Amino acid sequence: MNTTVEKLPECLATMRVEMPADAVSAERDKIVVAFTRQAKIPGFRPGKVPRGVVEKRYASDITDELMQRLVQTGCNEAIKKEELSVLHLEEIKETSLNEDGTFSFVVDMSLSPEITLPDYKEIAVELPKVEVTEENIVNSIERVREKVAEFEPVEHRGASGGDFVVIDYTGNIDGAPITEAVPKAAGYLAEGSDAWLEVSEEGFLPGFAMQLVGSAIGEQRKVIVRYPKDYDVFELQGVEATYEVTVKEIKKRNLPEVDDAFCEKMFEGRNLEQARQWITENLQHQMERRVDEIKTSQVLEFLHTNTEFELPKTAVDRQAQMLVDQMVERGQMQGIANEEILEHQDEILANASQQARLDVKSRFLLLEVAKKEEMTVSQRELAMQVTALAQRNKVSPKKMVKQLQDAGQLESLREQILAAKTLDFLKSGASVSLTERDKAPDESSGTESSEPENKEEV
Amino acid sequence: MKDIFQVVKKIRLSEKATLLGEQNNEYVFQVDPKSNKIEIKHAIEKLFEVKVADVRTCNYAGKKRRERRADYGRTANWKKAVVKLKDGETIELI
Numbered sequence: 001m002n003t004t005v006e007k008l009p010e011c012l013a014t015m016r017v018e019m020p021a022d023a024v025s026a027e028r029d030k031i032v033v034a035f036t037r038q039a040k041i042p043g044f045r046p047g048k049v050p051r052g053v054v055e056k057r058y059a060s061d062i063t064d065e066l067m068q069r070l071v072q073t074g075c076n077e078a079i080k081k082e083e084l085s086v087l088h089l090e091e092i093k094e095t096s097l098n099e100d101g102t103f104s105f106v107v108d109m110s111l112s113p114e115i116t117l118p119d120y121k122e123i124a125v126e127l128p129k130v131e132v133t134e135e136n137i138v139n140s141i142e143r144v145r146e147k148v149a150e151f152e153p154v155e156h157r158g159a160s161g162g163d164f165v166v167i168d169y170t171g172n173i174d175g176a177p178i179t180e181a182v183p184k185a186a187g188y189l190a191e192g193s194d195a196w197l198e199v200s201e202e203g204f205l206p207g208f209a210m211q212l213v214g215s216a217i218g219e220q221r222k223v224i225v226r227y228p229k230d231y232d233v234f235e236l237q238g239v240e241a242t243y244e245v246t247v248k249e250i251k252k253r254n255l256p257e258v259d260d261a262f263c264e265k266m267f268e269g270r271n272l273e274q275a276r277q278w279i280t281e282n283l284q285h286q287m288e289r290r291v292d293e294i295k296t297s298q299v300l301e302f303l304h305t306n307t308e309f310e311l312p313k314t315a316v317d318r319q320a321q322m323l324v325d326q327m328v329e330r331g332q333m334q335g336i337a338n339e340e341i342l343e344h345q346d347e348i349l350a351n352a353s354q355q356a357r358l359d360v361k362s363r364f365l366l367l368e369v370a371k372k373e374e375m376t377v378s379q380r381e382l383a384m385q386v387t388a389l390a391q392r393n394k395v396s397p398k399k400m401v402k403q404l405q406d407a408g409q410l411e412s413l414r415e416q417i418l419a420a421k422t423l424d425f426l427k428s429g430a431s432v433s434l435t436e437r438d439k440a441p442d443e444s445s446g447t448e449s450s451e452p453e454n455k456e457e458v
Numbered sequence: 459m460k461d462i463f464q465v466v467k468k469i470r471l472s473e474k475a476t477l478l479g480e481q482n483n484e485y486v487f488q489v490d491p492k493s494n495k496i497e498i499k500h501a502i503e504k505l506f507e508v509k510v511a512d513v514r515t516c517n518y519a520g521k522k523r524r525e526r527r528a529d530y531g532r533t534a535n536w537k538k539a540v541v542k543l544k545d546g547e548t549i550e551l552i
């Protein structure tokens with residue numbers, strides 16, 4: 001067998017294979033014999049059809065089968081002979097049975113990149129200390145208190161800091177309504193009615209709420225706001241806007257006392273001590289999770305920065321396409337119009353391809369480590385993962401296996417498990433140094449943002 | 459004299475015909491029931507450009523065939539001809 005391999009950039013390669021005549025005719029014989037056994041032709045008992053008749057009757061079928069088998073065996077043998085590590089066979093072309101009985105074809109394929117791994121046994125990672133402070137706990141409780149706070153109408157005095165006001169407002173820029181000046185930014189920035197607003201520095205826009213201090217019910221005020229230079233809406237950056245504000249109600253917020261009764265109500269029957277314990281555990285979990293994420297990203301970053309190899313274009317493209325599909329799907333689920341998606345097409349593509357490169361690189365690195373460490377995925381691990389998937393998709397595990405097999409995803413699932421296992425292995429081997437920087441998670445689950453503007457009810 | 463294309467209807471391809479071909483240099487055809495051995499011999503000689511040594515014939519009655527009806531019909535009667543070629547002559551049937 002003659003093979004010539006031409007390696008191209010981006011892990012692509014073209015291989016030309018020529019198989020000798022005797023191999024071809026041997027393979028052909030096998031196929032004809034198989035056909036003879038199966039052939040049903042009138043006038044002959046099954047299996048008794050003469051070879052010549054079979055060859056004539058099933059000529060095109062035999063040739064197709066022959067080509068298919070030759071390509072398969074040829075590819076396998078050639079790859080073994082040339083010692084290639086093939087990722088994927090892209091295209092098989094120029095298949096031809098020549099007149100001298102030989103068979104030749106050309107195959108395009110993408111090869112696995114050649115990776116030289118750095119010393120991954122003890123990757124240095126820097127992690128923040130996991131420690132739940134008194135402040136974290138108090139903050140969490142405070143957030144729960146705010147959530148169930150009661151509001152009491154204030155009538156005999158003006159609004160002061162810490163109060164909530166219910167207002168109607170319309171905004172103008174240089175005398176023109178914001179709706180006209182910057183139609184894109186309209187919405188709650190332009191006008192609002194019955195909007196709740198906390199009288200504090202952070203309320204709504206910078207300096208907006210504090211200008212309402214001392215206002216009485218029914219009072220109309222002009223509030224002048226200068227948008228910050230780094231404001232999210234591009235057109236409004238650094239612009240001065242005047243808001244006509246009518247104060248309709250003033251409310252005082254009464255926070256409940258933190259005691260056993262409050263805790264029992266809010267923390268599913270736990271008393272104060274148990275609730276604190278529960279919060280501490282939750283925060284601890286959250287922090288550990290976050291630290292784990294940091295560890296993962298640092299380990300991957302170490303591998304990324306210390307290796308350099310060419311990525312197979314096809315794998316990157318496939319991953320990018322998958323990411324784009326996901327993004328578009330997510331966008332559509334959030335109700336983003338198709339036109340808008342099309343508008344940002346380039347941006348999405350660029351993002352996706354960048355992310356895809358990282359993903360693919362991580363995958364190759366992890367699988368390479370797995371290969372070096374001779375790690376494998378046991379049947380049991382695979383079964384567990386499939387069962388979990390089945391539960392998530394609400395189908396029986398058997399059906400899930402069939403679905404995965406039909407879609408050809410069982411192998412990629414195995415790869416995913418292997419990658420995750422390797423990552424765990426790397427993480428457990430990492431040498432950790434702790435830093436003092438520690439912070440509580442920003443939000444405990446279920447609490448709402450403290451910006452009450454534009455809320456009809458609190 | 460009949461037209462040669464009317465005499466020879468088709469080649470009979472079967473296990474027995476293959477065997478005869480391999481062992482006796484005999485070829486089997488389905489022919490017009492009204493044709494005789496001489497006509498068959500001439501037809502085969504002309505059609506395949508070979509020399510015929512011997513022709514044996516045999517008439518077959520059509521088979522009864524019923525299709526969901528009480529009364530049956532028949533397939534056509536036909537005639538088989540086994541043609542022996544002179545030594546060294548062959549016909550490429552398949």
